[in-house]
Amino acid sequence: xxxxxxxxxxxxxxxxxxxxxxxxxxxxxxxxxxxxxxxxxxxxxxxxxxxxxxxxxxxxxxxxxxxxxxxxxxxxxxxxxxxxxxxxxxxxxxxxxxxxxxxxxxxxxxxxxxxxxxxxxxxxxxxxxxxxxxxxxxxxxxxxxxxxxxxxxxxxxxxxxxxxxxxxxxxxxxxxxxxxxxxxxxxxxxxxxxxxxxxxxxxxxxxxxxxxxxxxxxxxxxxxxxxxxxxxxxxxxxxxxxxxxxxxxxxxxxxxxxxxxxxxxxxxxxxxxxxxxxxxxxxxxxxxxxxxxxxxxxxxxxxxxxxxxxxxxxxxxxxxxxxxxxxxxxxxxxxxxxxxxxxxxxxxxxxxxxxxxxxxxxxxxxxxxxxxxxxxxxxxxxxxxxxxxxxxxxxxxxxxxxx
Amino acid sequence: xxxxxxxxxxxxxxxxxxxxxxxxxxxxxxxxxxxxxxxxxxxxxxxxxxxxxxxxxxxxxxxxxxxxxxxxxxxxxxxxxxxxxxxxxxxxxxxxxxxxxxxxxxxxxxxxxxxxxxxxxxxxxxxxxxxxxxxxxxxxxxxxxxxxxxxxxxxxxxxxxxxxxxxxxxxxxxxxxxxxxxxxxxxxxxxxxxxxxxxxxxxxxxxxxxxxxxxxxxxxxxxxxxxxxxxxxxxxxxxxxxxxxxxxxxxxxxxxxxxxxxxxxxxxxxxxxxxxxxxxxxxxxxxxxxxxxxxxxxxxxxxxxxxxxxxxxxxxxxxxxxxxxxxxxxxxxxxxxxxxxxx
Numbered sequence: 001x002x003x004x005x006x007x008x009x010x011x012x013x014x015x016x017x018x019x020x021x022x023x024x025x026x027x028x029x030x031x032x033x034x035x036x037x038x039x040x041x042x043x044x045x046x047x048x049x050x051x052x053x054x055x056x057x058x059x060x061x062x063x064x065x066x067x068x069x070x071x072x073x074x075x076x077x078x079x080x081x082x083x084x085x086x087x088x089x090x091x092x093x094x095x096x097x098x099x100x101x102x103x104x105x106x107x108x109x110x111x112x113x114x115x116x117x118x119x120x121x122x123x124x125x126x127x128x129x130x131x132x133x134x135x136x137x138x139x140x141x142x143x144x145x146x147x148x149x150x151x152x153x154x155x156x157x158x159x160x161x162x163x164x165x166x167x168x169x170x171x172x173x174x175x176x177x178x179x180x181x182x183x184x185x186x187x188x189x190x191x192x193x194x195x196x197x198x199x200x201x202x203x204x205x206x207x208x209x210x211x212x213x214x215x216x217x218x219x220x221x222x223x224x225x226x227x228x229x230x231x232x233x234x235x236x237x238x239x240x241x242x243x244x245x246x247x248x249x250x251x252x253x254x255x256x257x258x259x260x261x262x263x264x265x266x267x268x269x270x271x272x273x274x275x276x277x278x279x280x281x282x283x284x285x286x287x288x289x290x291x292x293x294x295x296x297x298x299x300x301x302x303x304x305x306x307x308x309x310x311x312x313x314x315x316x317x318x319x320x321x322x323x324x325x326x327x328x329x330x331x332x333x334x335x336x337x338x339x340x341x342x343x344x345x346x347x348x349x350x351x352x353x354x355x356x357x358x359x360x361x362x363x364x365x366x367x368x369x370x371x372x373x374x375x376x377x378x379x380x381x382x383x384x385x386x387x388x389x390x391x392x393x394x395x396x397x398x399x400x401x402x403x
Numbered sequence: 404x405x406x407x408x409x410x411x412x413x414x415x416x417x418x419x420x421x422x423x424x425x426x427x428x429x430x431x432x433x434x435x436x437x438x439x440x441x442x443x444x445x446x447x448x449x450x451x452x453x454x455x456x457x458x459x460x461x462x463x464x465x466x467x468x469x470x471x472x473x474x475x476x477x478x479x480x481x482x483x484x485x486x487x488x489x490x491x492x493x494x495x496x497x498x499x500x501x502x503x504x505x506x507x508x509x510x511x512x513x514x515x516x517x518x519x520x521x522x523x524x525x526x527x528x529x530x531x532x533x534x535x536x537x538x539x540x541x542x543x544x545x546x547x548x549x550x551x552x553x554x555x556x557x558x559x560x561x562x563x564x565x566x567x568x569x570x571x572x573x574x575x576x577x578x579x580x581x582x583x584x585x586x587x588x589x590x591x592x593x594x595x596x597x598x599x600x601x602x603x604x605x606x607x608x609x610x611x612x613x614x615x616x617x618x619x620x621x622x623x624x625x626x627x628x629x630x631x632x633x634x635x636x637x638x639x640x641x642x643x644x645x646x647x648x649x650x651x652x653x654x655x656x657x658x659x660x661x662x663x664x665x666x667x668x669x670x671x672x673x674x675x676x677x678x679x680x681x682x683x684x685x686x687x688x689x690x691x692x693x694x695x696x697x698x699x700x701x702x703x704x705x706x707x708x709x710x711x712x713x714x715x716x717x718x719x720x721x722x723x724x725x726x727x728x729x730x731x732x733x734x735x736x737x738x739x740x741x742x743x744x745x746x
């Protein structure tokens with residue numbers, strides 16, 4: 001189907017099913033029960049899953065296939081957000097022009113950065129992309145965002161947002177005053193009550209989910225194409241490629257630009273969720289986050305980045321909600337002294353300490369499970385079936401990246 | 404002329420910090436071949452050694468002073484730091500006043516232990532892994548260290564003042580024969596610069612003039628041959644890692660009066676220090692020091708009002724801009740050696 005192999009079709013269909021039924025799947029606990037706080041089926045979080053899934057899938061096309069570790073992808077996310085909000089300001093709240101422009105602008109931006117950065121490889125490439133991203137961040141924060149100057153692209157610390165004085169030339173009279181798709185606002189949702197369960201179907205989420213499926217499909221096609229094979233060859237031994245008389249730079253640049261456009265798409269979607277774009281989206285910690293997602297899920301695999309993005313965003317939301325009261329409720333069955341001891345230990349890892357858990361988890365994954373969650377799953381599956389896991393082409397993570 | 408000297412001086416303190424961190428980074432990279440993204444966190448731990456020292460010295464016991472009454476008529480509670488009761492009030496107060504320089508005594512053993520534990524516990528397993536893995540695992544470690552510090556010391560900057568003797572500024576211009584008030588320079592920045600010069604000199608002397616340093620330099624040039632000669636080069640490299648950690652820690656301690664330490668100061672410095680290392684040339688110690696001071700001074704010049712009015716925002720991006728230009732024109736950095744990171 002769609003020119004895919006049978007295995008990839010299955011994968012695409014599974015992802016499609018997961019995305020479409022996410023409002024059900026992520027709300028397994030009934031409303032009002034003690035476990036309800038683990039529900040993730042609310043629109044804001046579901047949109048984040050999907051948007052960062054797109055971001056990570058795109059990043060994986062660069063890092064997973066070519067082995068070039070970019071530490072500056074947040075710049076493209078930020079540029080995408082800004083361009084979408086500019087479209088809202090100039091043309092009106094319809095999301096289509098915003099999303100299209102965010103992809104185009106991020107693509108152009110990544111052509112420039114990629115053309116310069118890809119002249120070096122290995123750690124030099126990482127530092128160059130980091131330098132470009134930090135430069136963009138600093139400029140978005142200061143010079144380009146000075147509200148008193150005539151050239152105020154980013155509105156600095158406040159963040160770029162839509163004001164009533166903006167032209168919005170395409171806005172029709174009856175159109176809603178929020179990001180919308182031909183009149184259907186992104187925030188509108190349909191709520192379905194089944195027994196004590198409450199399921200929310202959000203328009204914005206489904207827009208993002210459809211775009212995720214499209215991007216996922218494109219990613220599969222890239223992975224399976226001769227172009228994808230070329231990128232993998234770059235990862236395993238770039239020097240040998242050069243010796244055979246092949247210029248690898250057009251290929252790596254193409255991969256860089258594609259992943260930049262994915263990041264721009266994710267940034268544009270973030271703006272449709274909430275039409276306010278801030279410079280902190282471009283900071284290097286944001287670039288680090290997408291690296292974490294990709295590695296955690298499994299770099300070089302198709303499904304890994306989506307899993308990693310979902311995993312990190314889920315636990316970020318859930319872990320940071322757990323506070324001392326919740327812990328006391330959980331461990332109340334223990335004797336008092338033990339209870340306090342356990343809570344003292346656990347407390348470090350939840351609530352505001354969530355980043356500590358993330359850092360530890362990340363170290364463990366990089367050390368023991370370089371293939372990420374996907375490799376972990378494969379190992380468990382192999383253990384269960386007592387068979388040696390076959391080295392499928394899904395697992396190209398063991399080869400050394402390009403230096 | 405005086406404006407130029409003023410900007411050079413302004414750049415020296417930041418330049419010193421960059422140079423010290425970059426020196427440690429280069430030392431680790433040159434010996435172990437590991438790209439250490441947790442080096443900024445070591446700088447931050449050093450800074451929090453100063454905070455801990457300040458708190459330790461201020462530990463006090465409470466006595467009731469019957470001669471004085473508070474507004475309710477109860478005897479006044481008086482806090483006396485233990486240090487003051489042991490060494491007498493004058494000496495004790497002086498010790499508390501000097502808590503930042505004294506913190507170096509705490510920072511050195513702490514950082515050496517942290518360094519050895521880090522190297523033996525984690526980094527050892529990553530020698531043969533790709534650089535991307537090393538970056539990622541040390542990045543994770545940096546997050547962990549940062550969060551632990553945040554948990555125990557809070558998220559807000561903690562003021563750690565310099566000793567009274569070094570508070571305030573002096574008129575440096577008069578000493579050079581300029582008009583009074585042309586060049587005003589804070590004492591502590593001068594101290595920081597002098598300190599950095601001493602530390603950098605000591606590291607170079609250690610590598611150049613001791614047998615240990617000679618073996619380490621030989622190991623940097625050709626690790627395998629040194630190993631074949633029956634020298635346990637790994638143990639020496641572990642000690643070099645500890646030394647680099649101690650240098651970063653001391654740089655952190657002395658930096659606290661200039662900027663109050665907070666938990667993410669390490670990350671802020673780390674990105675810039677990496678840029679410094681790359682500009683100086685991976686694996687080149689003099690290159691790291693030179694690039695550190697150079698970029699610090701350039702940053703100070705770029706933040707002059709005259710320059711900012713022509714090129715607004717240049718002060719924010721100058722370091723990155725220089726790094727990009729240098730990397731594209733001189734791929735090995737200013738003083739990089741051939742064959743490093745080029746496999």
